[in-house]
Structures are given as structure tokens and as C-alpha cells.
Amino acid sequence: MPVRSYSNSSIEVLVHSTASEVLAVVEPYVLPKREREANIWHPFARKLKKRETSGSSTESITSDPRLTGIFWLSLWSTSATKERRTLDMVVACTSHHLGDYPIFLYSHHPASHLTPTFLHRRIPLLVDRVKELVSCARVFSVFGPTSLTSAFVCEWTKRTGVIPEPDPFYAAKFTTCTLRTLTPPRKPLPAGDVMRQADITDVEAAAALCKEFADDSFYFPLELSEALKEARELIRNRQLWVYYMTMPDGNQELASIVACTRTSDNVAAITKVYTATRCRSRGCAERLVRKVCEFWLREAGRQSVVLFVAHENKPAEKVYDHVGFEGLRGRTAEGVEDWLEIGFVGTVRGHW
Numbered sequence: 001m002p003v004r005s006y007s008n009s010s011i012e013v014l015v016h017s018t019a020s021e022v023l024a025v026v027e028p029y030v031l032p033k034r035e036r037e038a039n040i041w042h043p044f045a046r047k048l049k050k051r052e053t054s055g056s057s058t059e060s061i062t063s064d065p066r067l068t069g070i071f072w073l074s075l076w077s078t079s080a081t082k083e084r085r086t087l088d089m090v091v092a093c094t095s096h097h098l099g100d101y102p103i104f105l106y107s108h109h110p111a112s113h114l115t116p117t118f119l120h121r122r123i124p125l126l127v128d129r130v131k132e133l134v135s136c137a138r139v140f141s142v143f144g145p146t147s148l149t150s151a152f153v154c155e156w157t158k159r160t161g162v163i164p165e166p167d168p169f170y171a172a173k174f175t176t177c178t179l180r181t182l183t184p185p186r187k188p189l190p191a192g193d194v195m196r197q198a199d200i201t202d203v204e205a206a207a208a209l210c211k212e213f214a215d216d217s218f219y220f221p222l223e224l225s226e227a228l229k230e231a232r233e234l235i236r237n238r239q240l241w242v243y244y245m246t247m248p249d250g251n252q253e254l255a256s257i258v259a260c261t262r263t264s265d266n267v268a269a270i271t272k273v274y275t276a277t278r279c280r281s282r283g284c285a286e287r288l289v290r291k292v293c294e295f296w297l298r299e300a301g302r303q304s305v306v307l308f309v310a311h312e313n314k315p316a317e318k319v320y321d322h323v324g325f326e327g328l329r330g331r332t333a334e335g336v337e338d339w340l341e342i343g344f345v346g347t348v349r350g351h352w
Contacts, residue, residue, distance in 0.1 A: 010078045011088075013125050015133070017065045019048035022072040022090070029087040032266060034108060036176055036304050036335065039269045040143070041092035041104045043262040045072070048094070065133050070094050073129050075122055089148070091126055093134060097233060098226060100350030102341060103130065105144025105152060111337045119151040127155045136160050140347035141169050141219075146340040153342045163345045169219045170341035172308040173317075173327065179297050181324040185290060187283060192246030195291045198235045198257075202242050205254040207231035213257075213274035219343065220351050234259055241295075243288040245279055255279035256288045260296070268296040270307040273316065286319045293323060308339060 016022035023045055030038045048070075065071030073091040078084070090106040107114060130139065139156065142149050153164050189195070198206055211227035214220055222230065234240040245255035256279065259272035270292060275285045296302040307325065309317050321328040327336025343349075 010080065011122060011125060012076045012078065013129050014074045014076070015065065015129060016072040016074065017063060017068070017070075018052055019045040019072075020052050022074065023049055026072075026074050026087060026090060029108065035264055035267050036306050037174075038090070038106055039262050039264065039267050039306055041072070041090060041094075041106055043264045043267075043269075044094060044096075044101075045092070046264065065093075069100070069134055069138060071133055073126055075126060088122060089126065091130065093130070093138075095350070096352075098222075098230060098351040100138065100140070100348075101352050102141040102143045102350065103139055103152075105142060105148045107145050107148050110335075111145055111147060114145065114147040114151075116151075119147065123148075123151045123155045124159075127152065127159055130156075131159060136162050136344075137346070137348045139344060140349050141341050141343040143170065143341035144339060146171075146338040149340040149342055156344075162347070165343040165345055168340055169343045170308075170310060170339075171312075172310045172339050173336060174306065174308055174339050175320065175325040175327050175333075175336050177293050177297075177305045177320075177323060177325045178303060181326055182290070182293055182297060183322065183324045185287065186322065189287060190246070192252070193284075193287075194244040194252070195288055196242060197238060198240040198242045200235060202240075202254065203228065203231050203235060206235070206240060206242065206257055209254060209257045209274050209276060210234075210272070212276070213272060214351075216274075220349070222351070226351075234261070237261075241288055241292050243284045245282070245284060253279065255282075256284040258285075258288050258292045260292060263296075263302070266303040268300070268302045268305050270305060273307075273319075280315075285316075286322055289319060290323045311338075 030042060071093050074087060075089040077086045077088055087108045092104040094101050142152050157164060207227040210230050211222050211224055214222040239259055239261050241258045242254055243256040244252040247253050256275040258270060260268050261271045262269040273285055273289060293305045296305050309320055317328050327333035
């Protein structure tokens with residue numbers, strides 16, 4: 001369907017029903033300056049565009065988002081003289097093989113720019129469009145920069161009556177590692193231990209750790225069958241790395257996994273890090289995260305590796321700090337910002 005426009009004075013919201021549409025309109029503004037921050041929605045849009053253009057998608061590329069449940073919104077500001085148009089925000093409503101994603105929010109501006117006045121003029125327009133296109137039950141959670149998420153949730157509740165969960169699903173810091181910040185290994189790899197990209201022989205062991213990771217999140221648990229499906233998909237797409245530790249009895253056990261599911265031209269995101277309980281505090285996660293960063297930064301030629309780390313997860317924060325991720329453990333760094341996911345009561349929970 002064609003892009004639809006909704007205007008309010010100098011602010012305009014565009015509705016994009018396909019990945020091809022949103023990338024054609026928005027990508028020239030995002031790349032390369034905000035590629036890291038756009039990682040939450042941009043790589044998946046590119047993946048969907050490939051399906052659309054290859055003809056492998058089962059849906060028409062002109063599908064109505066009210067029927068497909070998949071769409072993007074872009075919000076723009078126009079200067080008083082109408083000589084300059086600025087991208088302010090993107091909203092992504094998408095799904096994948098395990099279910100619906102949260103509503104992802106992207107700001108084209110740093111957190112310091114998201115003042116109450118700035119948000120007050122824009123958030124109601126976005127909320128109205130989302131409310132028009134999907135049911136309230138679909139909006140099970142919202143994830144984005146903290147001030148943006150908080151403003152959206154407040155307006156969503158005001159206009160729909162849907163109550164947010166009492167506690168955030170996820171409160172985290174968005175951080176990045178580059179070749180400049182990447183650190184060398186602090187200790188050599190123990191004899192007999194192995195780090196590599198996962199292959200089909202790792203499916204069952206990796207699925208067990210995928211399930212434990214999801215169950216630890218509390219809000220998005222997985223059945224074992226779903227974890228097997230996830231592990232197979234990660235391995236098929238070459239998105240999973242594994243660390244096997246040699247145990248005292250001489251047998252090898254899968255100790256840690258690291259997944260990277262969102263990559264673009266210059267940015268790769270680590271989206272899952274998990275270590276089996278009996279293998280913790282032995283440096284497995286740190287070694288594997290560093291190896292994955294080395295792969296993306298040195299071999300694959302990316303400029304940055306990004307990830308989210310929960311504020312309360314101090315052990316993980318320590319690991320990432322040792323690897324070379326910036327702005328952690330009380331330090332500040334440019335581009336390192338707080339993000340927040342808030343869920344809603346009485347909705348249909350998806351997974352991510």
C-alpha cells in the first residue's frame with residue numbers, strides 16, 4: 001500500500017506497510033551516523049526487504065498493516081520555513097518465527113534531546129497511529145530509549161486504558177565495543193577448551209541453554225520445542241557461537257553461548273549471552289564474547305559491536321567491561337544510553 005501521511009502543523013507521521021518502503025524513506029537519514037542506535041529495527045527491516053524482493057514472502061508487498069500486523073512509522077519535523085525536514089523517530093511493529101516482537105522505538109536524536117516538550121508534541125501522534133493499526137492486545141510491551149518509552153507508555157495508557165505491568169520487563173544500558181576499545185585476553189584459553197561457531201551437532205545442547213536463558217528472563221519463557229526451533233534457526237543462519245569447557249572427568253560440556261542476530265553494514269549486535277550455572281565464574285563468557293567481537297571487528301570488518309546489559313546484572317556488566325564495551329561500571333561514554341522495556345497487563349505476550 002502507498003505511504004500514508006498524518007500531519008499536525010510542522011510534524012508528520014508516515015505509515016510504511018513494507019520494509020522496502022521504510023528503508024527507501026528512512027535509511028538515507030539513518031546511515032551511517034545512527035546505524036548503531038537503529039540496530040533495534042534496521043537489520044530486521046533489511047532482512048524482510050530481501051524476502052519481499054526475492055518473492056519468498058508469502059504476503060503481498062502491498063498488504064494492509066491492519067491485516068498483517070507488520071508496519072513501521074516514521075515521524076518527521078519540518079522547519080518553519082519548510083526548507084528542512086528532520087527525522088525524529090521510528091516505530092517498528094514486526095514479528096518473527098517465535099512470535100511477535102515488542103513495539104520497538106527509535107529516536108534519531110540523543111537522549112538529551114528528548115525533553116518533555118519535544119516528546120509532548122510527538123508521542124500522541126505515534127500512539128494514535130499504533131492504536132489505529134493494531135489491537136491493544138498486540139502491544140504487549142514497548143522497548144526504546146528510557147524517556148521515549150516512558151512517554152509512549154504514559155500516553156498509551158491514557159488513550160487506551162491498558163495498564164502497564166508494575167515492574168519494567170527490562171531496564172538496560174546500550175553499549176558499544178570497537179577495535180579501539182577491544183581488549184586482549186587476560187588469560188590464555190585453558191587446555192582442552194574450544195570456542196567456535198556452532199554447527200548442527202550443537203543443536204540439542206544449545207537449545208538447553210537457550211531455554212535456560214529465556215526462563216531466566218521470567219517474562220518470555222520458552223518450551224523446549226521452541227528452544228530447539230530457536231537453536232536450529234540460529235545455527236542455520238550462522239548466528240551462534242559456542243564455548244565447550246573440558247570438565248574434570250575429561251568430557252567436554254557446552255558452557256556458554258553467544259548469539260548475534262542483528263547485523264548491518266557496519267554494526268553487529270550481540271543479542272544473547274548465557275553460561276550454564278555449573279560453568280560460571282570461570283571466564284567462559286568473557287572469552288567467548290571477546291572472540292565474537294574479534295570476529296565481527298577484525299574478520300567481518302564491522303566498525304562496532306553493540307549490546308544491552310541490564311542495570312542489575314553486575315556480573316555481566318563486569319564481563320563486558322573487561323572485553324572493552326564502553327560506559328560501564330560507573331563510567332560514561334558518548335552514545336551509551338539507558339533503554340527501557342515496559343509491558344502491559346492483559347495482552348498477548350510475544351517473544352524476543
